[in-house]
Amino acid sequence: MTLAMSWDEWASHDATALADRVRAGALTPAELAAQAAAAIAATNPTLSGVVELFEDAVADPRANGTNTEGPFAGVPYLMKDLGPTLKGRLQEMGSRLMRGNRAAADSYLAGRIRQAGLNIIGRSTTPEFGCCSSAENPEVYVTRNPWNTGYTTNGSSAGTAAMVSAGALPISHATDGGGSIRIPAGACGLVGLKPSRGVFSIAPHASDLTGLVSIQGxxxxxxxxxxxxxxxxxxxxxxxxxxxxSAPEPYTRLIERDPPRLRIALSHEWGDHRAVPHFVAELERAGRLLESLGHHVDWAVPQVDFRAAFAAQTTCYISNFAQTVNNLITPLGLSRPPADKVEPINIRIWEEGLNTSFTERARMQAVFNTTSRGFGAFLEEWDIILTPITALPTPVIGTTEYLTTSSNPSVQDWFANLWRNFAYTPLSNLCGIPAISLPLGWQESGLPLGIQAQAAQARDGLLLQLAAQVERAIGGRWNDGRRPKVHVAGRG
Incomplete structure (x- = not known):
């Protein structure tokens, strides 16, 4: 099959550039879909980032209601196999239990994505129910990091991170309940924004109020x-x-202007959690870059009870997740998750969380309130909080302590171990504030290290303005212009 573009040309275009070429008549949506399908075929056997390719959507981008006149003009897109549903399509959530599960209706966001002109051509991988830090169960699939396939992408937006990083397509769906957009973006060298509450709908199955911490992106x-x-x-x-x-003006217009001089707090000593020294040095290096752009940069820590905040976040996850699992097993006529089809930690979370009392949830929400107020007060003093995306290096494949296949008998201990690594992302979910991971650092392993910027509620535009200013300053060369080892156009 003859492709419309060379792989170097394909990899050098972002989604906006591809859409511009379609509008100019130089490319068609079908040619874009064919190129993305070929890219997935070339990279997926190594990375295992795509569960299924929708051949009908590749053959005819308009067949599923994609508005090719929309801003993205038919650019190919993968939907994470969790969250928004596509009528008649499989959604198996990384779980053996849910194999063969087909959605009865489109979710609201799926319609918005198609109206925007994104052609949903397949499903990307996720850990079971999106619960852990890596899509890594050999009985389902093991998603690998394109920069070094001996490492995980982190999770839970694992397949999306692998495929976008490998150049298979320029944009893909991700979700974030505690860092699942930002953490894999950070380990794979991508831009990953977790918006504020009240941006993307999760209708009709839930709402921001009932979901409390989860968001789309x-x-x-x-x-x-x-x-x-x-x-x-x-x-x-x-x-x-x-x-x-709604924002006062479109972000695509806002980011053309630099932000004003910002007060930026470098921060990593969050309660019991500290970043490893190399990550602190990379954070300082990012701080110096921002200082060179005219911003005021100094060290500071939000005055919140971090132990209480992480404990409340754990209560939220356990109780929310238990109900999610219950809602999945009840229609199957099951009274409990079967041990041969659901991973051990997910069963233990279900057992512990099913009977969470209203009093426990009320205590949790009280801590959510005090934590949000604490971050809110801090972000009156500072415009941006800058942290490494994680406190510890990205794990190698087979590090089971972070996985829901873990044999850890204690759910509380399992979550506490997660926070030791993923310390800097979940509290923005608790507070409903925006946060973005930018590919500005490197780990000692050679993997990218995302640097995270967080801002006050509804200041998503400010984060994007700052990100765009940095992008211009480095000449658009995220990751120092390097490409991962597994890439459609070869290693950069």
């Missing part, structure tokens, strides 16, 4: 693609429990 290789995705896909469905807010 994407992985990209350019700030303008992320900005365009938010502009095109944001907004609430009828009957939302809370208001969905």
């Amino acid at each position: 994407c992985h990209t290789r350019s700030v303008r693609d992320t900005a365009a995705f938010v502009d095109a896909c944001r907004g609430g469905a009828p009957g939302e429990f809370m208001p969905y807010w």
Whole structure:
């Protein structure tokens, strides 16, 4: 098959550039889909980032309702196998239990994505129910990091991170309940924004109020693609429990201007958690770059009770997740998750969380309130909190302590161990504030290290402005212009 572009040309285009070429008549949506399918065929056997390719959507980008006149003009897109549903399509959530599960209807966000002109051509991998730090169960699949296949991508947006990083496509769906957009973006050298609450709808199956910590988003290789995705896909469905807010101007226009001089707090000593020395040095290096752009940079720590905050977050995950599992097994006529089809930690979470009392949830919500107020007060003093994306290096494949295949008998200890590594991302979910991972650092292993910027509620635009300013300052060369070992165009 003759492809419309060379692989170097394909890899050098972000989604916005591809859409511009379609509008100019130089490419068609079908040619884009064919190129992405060929890229997936070339990289997926090594990376295991795609569960299924929708051949009908590749053959005819308009067949599933994609608006090829939308801003993305038919650019190919993968949907994480969790969250938004596609009518009649499989959604198996990384779980043996859910094999063969087909969605009865499109979710609201799926419609927004298609209206934006993104052609959903397949499903990307995720750990079982999105619960752990890596899509890594050999009985399901093992998703590998394109920079070094001996390492995980982290999770839970694992397949999306692998495929966008490997150049298979420029943009893909991700979700974030505690860092699952930002952490894999950080380990794979991508731009990953977790927006504020009230941006992307999760209708009709839940709402921001009932989900409390989870939010939708994407992985990209350019700030303008992320900005365009938010502009095109944001907004609430009828009957939302809370208001969905709009930005004063489109982010695609806002990011053309530099932000004002910002007060940026470098931070990594969060309660019991500390980043390894190399990550602290990379954080300082990012701080010096921001200082050179005219920003005020210094060390500071939000005045919150971090132990209480992480304990409340753990209660939220355990109780929310137990109900999620219950909602999945009840229609199957099961009274408990079967041990031969559900991973051990997920069963233990279900057991522990099913009977969480209203009093426990009320205590949890009280801590959510005090933590949010603490971060809110801090972000009156500072515009940005800058942290490494994780406290510890990305694990090698087979590090079971972070996986839901772990034999750890204690759910509380399992979560406490997660926080030791993934210390800097979950509290922005608790507070509902925006956060973005930018590919500005390196780990000693040679993997990328994301540097995370967090801002006050509804200041998503400010994060994107800062990200765009940095992108311009480095000449668009995220990851120092390097490519991963597994890449459609070869190693950079």
